[in-house]
Amino acid sequence: LGGEYDVVVVGGGPGGYPGAVVAAKSGLRVALVEEARVGGECASFGCVPSKALVKAYSALGLVRRVWGSGGGGFGGALAFARGVAGEVVSGLESLLERVGVEVVRGRGVVLSGRRVRVGGSTLEARLGVLCACGSEPWAPRGFRVDNVRVLDNRGFFSRGLPEGTESVLVVGGGFVGVELSLVLARAGFRVTLVEALGRLLPGMDRDFSLLARRLLAREGVSVRLSTRVDLVESRGERVYAVVGGSGEYYDVALVAVGRKPRVPAVDGLEVEGGFVRVDSCGRTSVAGLYAAGDVAGPPMLAHKAMHESVRAVECMMGREPGPRGPVPVVVYGPIDMVSVGYTLEEAARVYGAAEEVRVPTGGLAAQRAHGVVDGFAKLVVARGRVVGVHAAFPGASEASGEASLLASLGVPVEELAGVVHAHPTVSEALWEAAMEYLGGGVHVVRGRRQRRGSSTTTS
Numbered sequence: 520l521g522g523e524y525d526v527v528v529v530g531g532g533p534g535g536y537p538g539a540v541v542a543a544k545s546g547l548r549v550a551l552v553e554e555a556r557v558g559g560e561c562a563s564f565g566c567v568p569s570k571a572l573v574k575a576y577s578a579l580g581l582v583r584r585v586w587g588s589g590g591g592g593f594g595g596a597l598a599f600a601r602g603v604a605g606e607v608v609s610g611l612e613s614l615l616e617r618v619g620v621e622v623v624r625g626r627g628v629v630l631s632g633r634r635v636r637v638g639g640s641t642l643e644a645r646l647g648v649l650c651a652c653g654s655e656p657w658a659p660r661g662f663r664v665d666n667v668r669v670l671d672n673r674g675f676f677s678r679g680l681p682e683g684t685e686s687v688l689v690v691g692g693g694f695v696g697v698e699l700s701l702v703l704a705r706a707g708f709r710v711t712l713v714e715a716l717g718r719l720l721p722g723m724d725r726d727f728s729l730l731a732r733r734l735l736a737r738e739g740v741s742v743r744l745s746t747r748v749d750l751v752e753s754r755g756e757r758v759y760a761v762v763g764g765s766g767e768y769y770d771v772a773l774v775a776v777g778r779k780p781r782v783p784a785v786d787g788l789e790v791e792g793g794f795v796r797v798d799s800c801g802r803t804s805v806a807g808l809y810a811a812g813d814v815a816g817p818p819m820l821a822h823k824a825m826h827e828s829v830r831a832v833e834c835m836m837g838r839e840p841g842p843r844g845p846v847p848v849v850v851y852g853p854i855d856m857v858s859v860g861y862t863l864e865e866a867a868r869v870y871g872a873a874e875e876v877r878v879p880t881g882g883l884a885a886q887r888a889h890g891v892v893d894g895f896a897k898l899v900v901a902r903g904r905v906v907g908v909h910a911a912f913p914g915a916s917e918a919s920g921e922a923s924l925l926a927s928l929g930v931p932v933e934e935l936a937g938v939v940h941a942h943p944t945v946s947e948a949l950w951e952a953a954m955e956y957l958g959g960g961v962h963v964v965r966g967r968r969q970r971r972g973s974s975t976t977t978s
């Protein structure tokens with residue numbers, strides 16, 4: 520252990536390993552310091568197991584509808600999700616080994632932009648240190664997370680729910696709370712979701728909040744908005760919670776109220792809003808020290824982390840990376856929600872005037888095969904170009920690449936209308952929206968158009 524490297528990366532999550540791989544493939548000597556498992560929160564306790572569970576229960580919903588059968592224990596589904604997470608982690612370990620990244624096990628203490636201490640050894644970095652230290656579950660005082668009955672995402676995915684659980688309190692109506700409430704309700708638990716603000720998915724377009732509420736109600740989740748939870752603790756075999764001022768009992772509580780960036784203690788490191796302050800290359804205020812991923816600012820998402828990771832090492836190697844497009848936000852469920860680029864209001868502010876076209880997607884053939892009638896696709900258009908896509912339909916997460924491409928490149932609506940979309944596929948929704956904007960979608964009886972900016976009309 521110890522020695523000289525070109526690049527030392529601290530943290531093996533999505534903000535760390537992609538940069539390590541790119542640097543190693545470029546011929547640099549790279550060390551990646553990781554105290555737990557490579558893949559970070561995403562692979563072990565976040566994106567991967569949560570999406571494996573969502574998939575398992577989305578499929579179960581379809582099976583039940585088609586064949587009318589119930590069943591399927593939650594323990595089995597969680598074991599499946601852990602299995603998928605395990606495969607992803609071993610795949611990453613083998614990738615790192617094959618490209619020549621040296622994985623150093625232990626907690627890294629960032630000393631400067633050139634030095635990292637791990638145990639008794641010091642790693643020297645010729646080009647720079649990338650801090651991809653990520654984030655950890657956060658809860659306010661009064662939330663006694665013991666990962667027995669009061670769980671955060673790590674306890675939930677590693678231990679599961681205690682035997683005999685019937686009722687679950689989910690605290691937090693962000694994407695983690697919404698996704699896991701849908702899964703737990705479909706698995707047969709009695710779920711209560713409590714959110715302090717007046718709507719679910721508070722950072723996203725209002726249409727998503729309304730849809731999430733409908734989906735949760737349909738699955739039997741009791742949603743309580745504008746309600747504060749002040750205390751949650753295990754009491755014997757149950758959980759006691761003070762919800763909206765009164766005491767209530769549940770079998771389990773799942774806390775999904777927020778995450779805290781793991782900012783290293785380095786002299787001169789500037790922090791803004793709790794995150795390490797970085798420029799577009801990931802450079803911090805400390806010479807040689809770069810940061811990427813959750814530690815470097817919102818949105819705290821794995822794909823944003825991966826992009827920043829690669830950009831940071833490219834900058835260390837002296838390559839100036841090109842501009843980055845907007846970061847898509849995706850919420851997974853029986854109906855996926857995708858949001859990328861400007862909302863109508865934002866676009867009107869930036870371009871002076873903007874329009875939005877919204878089409879319902881329930882009539883599209885591919886969507887009917889999912890047995891789901893809700894859904895919409897919205898394009899935000901400024902100066903004839905797509906600058907935002909906000910859509911919710913089954914499988915929309917798979918259309919998020921196309922949505923990002925449209926919003927990143929600012930594709931003219933006429934050109935989108937000229938792109939042939941395979942039928943039947945759910946991404947036809949984006950084409951229908953473009954057609955509707957230009958005068959009439961094929962499978963849409965009536966869409967909705969709004970304009971903001973120089974004048975405001977609704978039809």
Ligand SMILES: Cc1cc2nc3c(=O)[nH]c(=O)nc-3n(C[C@H](O)[C@H](O)[C@H](O)COP(=O)(O)OP(=O)(O)OC[C@H]3O[C@@H](n4cnc5c(N)ncnc54)[C@H](O)[C@@H]3O)c2cc1C
Pocket residue numbers: 529530531532533534535552553554555556557558559560561562564565566567569570625626627628629651652653654655672695781811812813814819820821822823824
């Ligand atoms: C339940 C849940 C579901 C999610 N689902 C999605 C999703 O579907 N899509 C999405 O894009 N994002 C999702 N996220 C967010 C995503 O997990 C994070 O944005 C992503 O993991 C951030 O990557 P990161 O590398 O910055 O940090 P992390 O994944 O937190 O990785 C940091 C790593 O660094 C290690 N580390 C930290 N400090 C040190 C040190 N000093 N020494 C050694 N090792 C250290 C940690 O052990 C960890 O492995 C989800 C999060 C949660 C909680």
